Structures are given as C-alpha cells and as structure tokens.
Amino acid sequence: MPELPEVETIRAGLEPHLLGQKITGITVLRPSQLRDISPEELSTQLIGKTINRLSRRGKYLLFYCSSELILVVHLRMTGQLLYYSAGKPAMVHTRLIISLEPPAELHFHDVRALGQITLLNSKQLSNWRPLLLLGPEPLGPDFTLEYFQQSLACRRAPIKNILLGQRIVAGLGNIYTDEALFKAGINPLRPANMLSEAQVQILWTAIRQTLTTAVADGGTTIRDYLNSSGISGSFQRRLQVYGRKGQKCRHCGSELVGCRLAGRSTVYCPHCQPL
DNA sequence: AATTGTACCTGTCAGC
DNA sequence: TGCTGACAGGTACAAT
CATH class of the missing domain: 1.10.8.50 (Helicase, Ruva Protein; domain 3)
Known part of the structure; x- marks a missing residue:
C-alpha cells in the first residue's frame, strides 16, 4: 500500500502524539509478522521505554526509543498505523497494539498481513541489510x-x-x-x-x-x-x-x-x- | 552481478 | 447464489 508519500504522512502525523511517550504494553496478535524476534522478547525489551524520535528511510518507519532501541516497521501492501487517544478494542485485522502511558494506543492494522515489524539496537540497525541496500532518499541531498x-x-x-x-x-x-x-x-x-x-x-x-x-x-x-x-x-x-x-x-x-x-x-x- | 519469477497473505470483483 | 481466477500502494529469496 504505502509508498514514500504515504509513509511520510504517517510519520508526520504520529510524531506529535508519540514523542516522549512511554510504552506500557505490547500485544502481539499475529506473531508471524514479527521478524527475528519473539512476542515475549519484544514486550520485555520495549515496555518502560520512551519514544524519542520518529523517522523514515524509504518506506521503512523507524521509532527510536530509549536504551538505543529502534522499532522498525514496514507496512508493505495494506499496513496501517492508527493512533487512538484512548483504549480501543482490537479488530479482525489488528496485528499488534502498543499501549502508551496515558490511556492511548497505537494499532498496527494489516489486512494482508504482509507487513513486518522488528526491533534492533543501534549497532544492529547500522548493519541491517534491508537499509544498507536502499538507494538515497529521492528528496534528500544525496540523490543528485x-x-x-x-x-x-x-x-x-x-x-x-x-x-x-x-x-x-x-x-x-x-x-x-x-x-x-x-x-x-x-x-x-x-x-x-x-x-x-x-x-x-x-x-x-x-x-x-x-x-x-x-x-x-x-x-x-x-x-x-x-x-x-x-x-x-x-x-x-x-x-x-x-x-x-x-x-x-x-x-x-x-x-x-x-x-x-x-x-x-x-x-x-x-x-x-x-x- | 544483474534480472526475473515466485512466495508470502487476505479481500474484492468480474465472469461463469 | 456460489465458485474460480485475476489482481491489489511490496519485498525477500531462489533460480536463471
């Protein structure tokens, strides 16, 4: 579904809501969409962490959290990230829920379930193949x-x-x-x-x-x-x-x-x- | 090394 | 009313 403009719109829309927010819970409804990490490990690592920065590289969304952890999300064809300022029940295609400090939630919704979520530390991120293989940002200075x-x-x-x-x-x-x-x-x-x-x-x-x-x-x-x-x-x-x-x-x-x-x-x- | 085909999933819509 | 097949904002991996 989303190409650069869609992913960038999502990033910009989430940023004001998520910056400085503390993660209080992780609910994984479709474990197969996690890449190289178990639901338990994802929860253990992320709960209690704060979201400090939201960025985008190509079609990847990067949530920079405290303790040098980066949550990487690729929406593939039908993924959506929806922010709710209160608790909200999961729907049929809700694949993952991130609960935040005040009663707020970020829902990853994905009909075709092709989207991928992974968690890396900053060292792993800098060696992560999918990002290394990416060409320059078309709207950035390197795309001359x-x-x-x-x-x-x-x-x-x-x-x-x-x-x-x-x-x-x-x-x-x-x-x-x-x-x-x-x-x-x-x-x-x-x-x-x-x-x-x-x-x-x-x-x-x-x-x-x-x-x-x-x-x-x-x-x-x-x-x-x-x-x-x-x-x-x-x-x-x-x-x-x-x-x-x-x-x-x-x-x-x-x-x-x-x-x-x-x-x-x-x-x-x-x-x-x-x- | 570059390029192409196929798998991964689920839903919708056209045609029978 | 079903059934079938084609197709849908994408990528990873195997096979050329």
Missing part, C-alpha cells in the same frame, strides 16, 4: 542528477523495474513510478541505459516533483491507505495513468495501454511516452 545519470548508465533493465527496485533510489512504488514516468514522457519499458541525458534530467525532476506534490496531498488513497488519524490522502485525483488502463490520456486523448513489468501492472500513454 550526476548520481542518477551514473546509476542508470550501467543498467539494462526497463527503467520502471529500476525505479521499483529501491537500490538506485528509495521510496518509489507502483503508483508514483508510473506517474513520474508519465510526467517525464518516458516509456516504462525503455532500458535504463538507453535514456538520453536530457531524459534522465527530466525524469529526475519528475520524480521529485511527483513525490513532493504527493507528500503535500497526504498521499494517495485507492482502497486501503489511511493516515495515522484514519484520514484518506488526496493525490488520487491527480493520477494521470495509474489505474487508468483503457481510459483516455488526459493530455493527448490516446487510449492508455497496460503491460506487466517486474510483476506489477503498468499503465502508460503510447503517444506521450513513446518507446
């Missing part, structure tokens, strides 16, 4: 045009696959990849190393613009996504291609075409995004 050009020059896979891969740049998923490629007028099937220098520059700008707008809109709600207060995003009204296969291109009127790339459905305009 020069870096992007060099990274694409030696890749033969379709540009869409590269953008989805998280290794060259972190945080893009199926929605924003298709939208950024449309904005840049680039065909998703085009081999990454076949883009002209001008195209790479346009794509670099398109990625950053698309994500910036989506963050400002609080993300995209298609079916599951809700922010930490249970509110929808609004970027869906700006979608140009995602989910619009067979409909008319808003720019030229051509029929939008679909294909499958990296196992994901892909939509583009054959006229505005020629191969």
Whole structure:
C-alpha cells in the first residue's frame, strides 16, 4: 500500500502524539509478522521505554526509543498505523497494539498481513541489510542528477523495474513510478541505459516533483491507505495513468495501454511516452 | 552481478 | 447464489 508519500504522512502525523511517550504494553496478535524476534522478547525489551524520535528511510518507519532501541516497521501492501487517544478494542485485522502511558494506543492494522515489524539496537540497525541496500532518499541531498545519470548508465533493465527496485533510489512504488514516468514522457519499458541525458534530467525532476506534490496531498488513497488519524490522502485525483488502463490520456486523448513489468501492472500513454 | 519469477497473505470483483 | 481466477500502494529469496 504505502509508498514514500504515504509513509511520510504517517510519520508526520504520529510524531506529535508519540514523542516522549512511554510504552506500557505490547500485544502481539499475529506473531508471524514479527521478524527475528519473539512476542515475549519484544514486550520485555520495549515496555518502560520512551519514544524519542520518529523517522523514515524509504518506506521503512523507524521509532527510536530509549536504551538505543529502534522499532522498525514496514507496512508493505495494506499496513496501517492508527493512533487512538484512548483504549480501543482490537479488530479482525489488528496485528499488534502498543499501549502508551496515558490511556492511548497505537494499532498496527494489516489486512494482508504482509507487513513486518522488528526491533534492533543501534549497532544492529547500522548493519541491517534491508537499509544498507536502499538507494538515497529521492528528496534528500544525496540523490543528485550526476548520481542518477551514473546509476542508470550501467543498467539494462526497463527503467520502471529500476525505479521499483529501491537500490538506485528509495521510496518509489507502483503508483508514483508510473506517474513520474508519465510526467517525464518516458516509456516504462525503455532500458535504463538507453535514456538520453536530457531524459534522465527530466525524469529526475519528475520524480521529485511527483513525490513532493504527493507528500503535500497526504498521499494517495485507492482502497486501503489511511493516515495515522484514519484520514484518506488526496493525490488520487491527480493520477494521470495509474489505474487508468483503457481510459483516455488526459493530455493527448490516446487510449492508455497496460503491460506487466517486474510483476506489477503498468499503465502508460503510447503517444506521450513513446518507446 | 544483474534480472526475473515466485512466495508470502487476505479481500474484492468480474465472469461463469 | 456460489465458485474460480485475476489482481491489489511490496519485498525477500531462489533460480536463471
């Protein structure tokens, strides 16, 4: 479900509620969603700790707690983090509940149960494979045009696959990849190393613009996504291609075409995004 | 080494 | 009214 804009919206929404809060209880309803830690161990380690900082890396949420502990959450396709200022009963798809000092609760809700939660200390975090393999933040200073050009020059896979891969740049998923490629007028099937220098520059700008707008809109709600207060995003009204296969291109009127790339459905305009 | 396919889960919707 | 299959904001791991 959530890509960078959704995860960032959740992070920003939770931050004011969670900073300085003390964890008083952990209820694990679906142990298989814990990675490399048992429910008992998670409870023992976290109870009594304070949440000091909330950050995001790619699509990972990082809860920095006292005693150098970091709770790492990945929402995958349908995960949600919902904050309640009072106790709240678990629902069918509630997978984990974090109880906080005043009677407040953070619920991890996840229909498909693909989301993952783990607990690391700061040393483990700095050696944690999934984070080490992540490319730079697309809206941060390390994602320079020069870096992007060099990274694409030696890749033969379709540009869409590269953008989805998280290794060259972190945080893009199926929605924003298709939208950024449309904005840049680039065909998703085009081999990454076949883009002209001008195209790479346009794509670099398109990625950053698309994500910036989506963050400002609080993300995209298609079916599951809700922010930490249970509110929808609004970027869906700006979608140009995602989910619009067979409909008319808003720019030229051509029929939008679909294909499958990296196992994901892909939509583009054959006229505005020629191969 | 890079790239692709499949598994992990559950729910929804179209078509029969 | 069911049943079946395709598909859904993602990643990890095995097999090319």
